[in-house]
Amino acid sequence: MDAPTTTSAENGTSGGGGWFTPRTAAAPVPETSPASCTSSLFEPGAPAERSAPVAQQASPDALLIRRTMAEVAPVADKATSYFYALLFVRHPELRALFPPTMDTQRDRLFKALLTAVEQFDNTPVLVDYLQNLGRGHRKYGTRPEHYPALGECLIGALSRYASAVWDGETEAAWVRAYTTISQVMIDAAAADELRAPAWxxxxxxxxxxxxxxxxxxxxxxxxxxxxxxxxxxxxxxxxxxxxxxxxxxxxxxxxxxxxxxxxxxxxxxxxxxxxxxxxxxxxxxxxGPSTGSMTVDHSTDSSLVCLGGGTGIAPIKALVEDVAEHGVRRRVEVFYGARSDHDLYDIDTMLRLQQSHPWLSVRAVVDQPPARLQLPDAVREHGPWNEYEAYVSGPPGMIRSGVDALRDAGIPAHRIRHDSLEELVGVGN
CATH class of the missing domain: 2.40.30.10 (Translation factors)
Incomplete structure (x- = not known):
């Protein structure tokens, strides 16, 4: 694709509405597989766990897009506000797809862009992330014909707030990237429409x-x-x-x-x-549809260590029930963290599960006097866990500290499961 003329958001040009023309979704593929993404956006990459580092050379488009995001990052609030202003002025019919208050929505747009940029050269993780977005956006009423307008306004906002690094080559990279990203999402939504309702x-x-x-x-x-x-x-x-x-x-x-x-x-x-x-x-x-990768691998009988903080004990309880229903004798160690005894609202349920299943151990960890024992400290104290699969659920800060503690205790990153912090933005709000 030839580099298009640089967009001027100031003079009201469309930013190339014709560039972002997705395929029709009339005959969707069952799912977009990593191998089917042939754009330069997706360079070959080895499959990797969500938390595992990606060691390979970045593609040229990835370098240009990361440079753009680095330029925009200090003024992200202004750039995202400008994006939505463009969108609602040029396409007022799309305003009904968004919530009345846009504060959280602005944050999520930039975090989604950052996530895509971080995983740019990690095809399996990026495609999985985009497919989940595409399926999830069905509940908002998003249709394939909406994507060109979104792309047009995204280019308009980026060209304005990354003007120091913006040129025809950069714009062409963003056009290629957005075209491929939107098509992955459209295909995933079309395939999902054949088997499940939008909500x-x-x-x-x-x-x-x-x-x-x-x-x-x-x-x-x-x-x-x-x-x-x-x-x-x-x-x-x-x-x-x-x-x-x-x-x-x-x-x-x-x-x-x-x-x-x-x-x-x-x-x-x-x-x-x-x-x-x-x-x-x-x-x-x-x-909306179910999503998330923090699920048990039943093809192995590895022992599990699970960290649940606050209402993060909910999915941990579900995992314990899942192990029990499969009947595989594997050790499951649960650390239930709370700020006070009062916050251990589900401890009785967890202790009843422990009484019913000899392979289950439940430890309450309360961060208050006299104990003042925080969850990561308790995990380190009862290790090592190098032979275990790990699961972490709770507030983002607890996830970060819990993952660090588990890695310190000998569990490699690829055996620590948790849903990404980007996905968890807004949880419990």
Whole structure:
């Protein structure tokens, strides 16, 4: 592709609306595989775990795009605000796809771009990330014909706020990258449309307040809902339309089809506060598709060490149930972290599971006097864990410190499972 003329967002040019013309999705492929992405965006790369480093030379387009992002990073707020301003002025019909308040949405756009840039030359991880985005965006009503407008305005914003490094070659790299990125997402959404709805309606059938700020909700979806223990979904409430937040499943799939979630109300958390303080049996929420990679590999019988902080104990409980249902005798060590005894709202459930399963050990770790033992310290104290598979769930800070502690205790990075911090932005809000 020849380098197009540099876009001027100032003079209102379209930024090349014709450049971003995705294939029709009338005959979607089952899934976009890494091998099918032939654009220069995707250079060959060895499969890697989400947390494993990628050791290979960056492609020319990757270098140009990373240079752009480095230039934009100090003014990311202005660049993303400008992007949405362009989008809503030029394409006002798209405003209805977005929530009334755009603060969180602006943050997520830049974090999504950063994630894509970080994984630019790691084809399997990047394609998996984009496919999840494409499937997840169905619940917003995103269609293939929307992507050209988004690309046009993205180029307009980048050309304005990365003007010091922006040239025809850089713009051509971004056009190639966005064209390929959008096509992966479109193909994933089209394939998903053949087998699943864009969202599920789910009725609240039970609402148990465990603490003033933590509620356990049980939902009945209007049709079968597929998921794996350790995954999470997005939830939209009737009180805040078009605002979705992520919550982990707190049990393995049940024969009655019911779903359980642990929700903590947090300051300025619109969705979480509504679910904890306003939701009652009979209310109906919407669920997006399940996603997440923190699932058990049942092809091995390796022992597991699991770290759950706060409501992060929910997916850990689901993983324990999953191991029990498969009947494989493997040691499972659970560290349940909390700031106080009061915050161990699900400890009785975990201890009952321990009584039922001799292969399970549950340790409560409370960060208050007299113990003052933090979760990473407890993990190091009871190691080594070099023969274990590890699972970490909780607030982003706890995930970081937990992963560091597990690596210090001898577990290689590729055997530590957690959902990426970018995916967890907004969890519990």
């Amino acid at each position: 599920w309606h789910a009725e609240v059938v039970a609402h148990e307040l465990r603490t003033p700020d933590v509620a356990v909700l049980t939902l009945r979806p209007d049709q079968p809902y597929p998921f794996l223990p350790g995954q999470y979904t997005s939830v939209e409430t009737p009180w805040w339309p078009r605002i979705w937040r992520h919550y982990s499943f707190a049990s393995a799939p049940r024969s009655d089809g019911l779903l359980t979630f642990h929700v903590k109300a947090v300051p300025a958390g619109w969705v979480s506060t509504a679910l904890v303080r306003r939701a009652r049996p009979g209310d109906v929420v919407r669920l």
